[in-house]
Amino acid sequence: MKMITEKEKIEYQDSSYGWKELNRPATVCAAVNAVKNSDRYAKYRDIFTIVYNKKTNKASFDFAETVAEIDVGTIKEIHSEINKIPNMHALPIDLFGEVYEVLASKKTKKDLGEYFTRRHIIRPLLAIFVRDTDVRNIVNRYGTRKHIKIVDPFCGTGGFLTEFYKLLSNRIGNNSEIDAVQLANESFYGYDINPSNTTRTKINMYLAGDGISDVEKRDSLALSDTDVTKALDTSNRQEKFDYVVTNVPYGKGKIAVNPAVTNNKRLEINALIKVVSILNPLGRALVIIPDGILESPSLASIRQWFVKNCKINFVVSLPKFAFAPYTKEKTYAVSFTKRDTALCSLEELTSTDERFWAYIIDNDGYANSDKRFATGRQDENGKWMHNELSVWYDKNGAVHKSLMEEKYGTEGREQKEEERFYNEWGKEIPGKKYGFIRISEVLKEFTVNYxxxxxxxxxxxxxxxxxxxxxxxxxxxxxxxxxxxxxxxxxxxxxxxxxxxxxxxxxxxxxxxxxxxxxxPIKVHQVNLLPEKYFRNISIEEITVEELSKEVANIKRELNNLFKDVMKW
Incomplete structure (x- = not known):
């Protein structure tokens, strides 16, 4: 209610309600009733009824009814505490994302397939994903029937949407012809199967300064609408988008969204297929997916389909502990453009110059462990020593781009031969950190099946x-x-x-x-897309049989000595 009253005036039946008046149950309920009887209720409905009975889709919690049961003294105390919070509109934080990460249990996250991407990772990824040409295109089509549509079909608490909106607002600047609220309302869409998440996304989008965008409960992987849940882009209702930004859900699923591609029902696989499906031709996406999709031999056919239908723009390797302590599954951020026409064969790519930029994040500013505490070390110039994702300020107060953004530039750069990088212990990291990988090189690896x-x-x-x-x-x-x-x-x-x-x-x-x-024989391209394979594939030193025998003998001798010490003890 504080958020709503900061954003707009609440009036109903010759009465108006501001935040100061909402310190008694009666006025709070009257204000809620005023919102319910206004044309704005569609935007705020989920905020007042945020818990649903999954079987009936009915609210099992009602804000106004709950407030009416609280005594005046308690309401005044709550009002007093909330009153200490400054104006929340356009706050540079993800309020509900932080609350979710702290309070939600590991089991809850596993059940929902939700491990929300932290904002310090999202911001620099979007910074290299959204080009100046994208901003111009969005501005040029603003207010027209062909306005740009940006969606997160698995939005969680809205991290990708809010950061995209903030980035866009900053890039547009003080353009008097652009109404930020209208831009958000016509261009930003968010869907999630969990109604509590859509509520949090709405509030976070408000906190980012947009008002309320088109955010609602949907099952983006469902094949059709049901009595309780709306699907996305079905055979009866096509819904296409120009940009898709998301962290896909992980885990076991129940549906194969496109059996023509695969009958595999894993959530992450079907989510990627869905993202490609809802993109317009030449539409662009930024998705975070687990490593298996990019390198597992059993999923080679998925990757073949993927590169035939999409041109990869960049692949960023995220730290193993990016989602720790909830999961240590290795993940990657992949940006791609949907081809205007799908390729008929991978052989069409073997003789082309098509390539994608790749970058390996070794340090994101947090400890590479379950603890994930901020490292915060800087050199004498103020540059981060173990943080490749955050901007930094030099001694003169000048702001500098993050290391990843710096190395990307405008279209990606190749690593110089003399460049060296070091881990958190000061040891040189072998191999490359960033550069280009040619698709023709990727297609050289294949297996033969019969x-x-x-x-x-x-x-x-x-x-x-x-x-x-x-x-x-x-x-x-x-x-x-x-x-x-x-x-x-x-x-x-x-x-x-x-x-x-x-x-x-x-x-x-x-x-x-x-x-x-x-x-x-059948030639099967593996299409391994992991940057580490091409940048960090360190050769194994060969040894002779005689040398191996000596090493085995040494190990046996050490084990025998250890066994004797244990027996003495």
Whole structure:
């Protein structure tokens, strides 16, 4: 209510209500009733009924009813404490993000798949994501039917949206032709399956200075609307956006949003597919995803689909402890542009100059441990020693960009050969920190797969497969092979068929108990997108068998001595 009264006047039935009057249950309830009976209620509804019964979608908590049950003395005490808080509009903090991180239990976050990205990480990522051309485009289309649409489909407490809005407001400056509130209302959208999160996002967007944007409860991964939850971009209602900024949910899911891409139901995989789906052609996205999507061999087909449909702009490796102590899963920030037309084959990229910028964050200003305390060390010039993400001030008070922003520049830069970087213990970090990675280089790594043979007769009836010259007896042997029992006994290929199978290009796998066609290998591009693979792939020193034997003997000797000491003790 303090927030609302700071933003606009509340009037109803010849009465007006300001913050000073809201120190008694009766006036608080009257003010809430005034808001409910105004055209502004749609913006504030979730603030007054923020807890829902999931089965009925009805409010199980009502602010006005609760206030009416509190005695006058307690209300006055609450009012007095809140009154100590300064004007909250356009505060440079994420109020509810900080509250959530402190108060929400680890189990709650795991159940919801929610580990909200801290603002010190979001700000510099958006700084290199939002280009000057983006700002001009947003301004030029402001107030038109084709205004820019920016969405976070898994908004949490609204960190990406509020920081995007703040960045945009700062870049636009004092442009008298731009109404910041209208810009936010027409361009910013936020959805979350948790209604409490949408409430927090609305308040945080207000605190950022925008009023209330289009933020509501939705299940962005649902295939269609239900009686209690609205879906996003369904077959019956297309909803496309120009920019998507989000940290995807993680964990086990129940839905595959696009079976044509994959039947995998993991939340993070389907969230990425959904992001690509809701982007307009040439629309751009910034998403934070776990490392498995970018390098797991079992997800190679997802990455193949991804690079055929999107051009990667940059990949930033976040510290392992970015979400500690709740999870230490390695994560990456990936920026990409949806292609105007999807590529038919990866071979189209092997001869191009397409590349993406990559950066490895080794230090984000906090300890690389579960404790995550601020390090705060600076050199003699005032530059951060263990913080690559924050701006810094020199002795003259001049502000300087963060290390990551500095190295990115306007379109990404290549690391100089003489540049060196050091970890928190002062040791030189081997390999590169930043630079470009060519897609053609990424596509060089591939594995070879072979199709399983389900019908032996169809294979062995085709004698053209055989490179050797067969005599009549051998041909008869081959023609007789129609089923597994004809050539396999006691789990192994019959000896008399070994040579024939080699000639025909067929392999029997005793462990899997199936046949493979070796004459038609399938080339599978791994599309590994981890910057560490290309920047920090340190070669392993080779040793001889004799040297290895000596090392093993030394280890055995040390273990024996240790065992003797333990027995004495």
């Amino acid at each position: 199709n399983k043979i389900t019908r032996l007769k169809s294979v062995f009836s085709d004698l053209s497969r055989c490179d050797a010259v067969l005599n009549e007896e051998q041909k008869e042997y081959i023609k007789q092979i129609a089923k597994k029992s004809d050539c396999v006994k006691d789990g192994a290929l019959k000896e008399e068929y070994t040579e024939l199978f080699a000639w025909m290009g067929v392999l029997y796998d005793e462990e899997d108990e199936c046949f493979y066609d070796l004459q038609n």
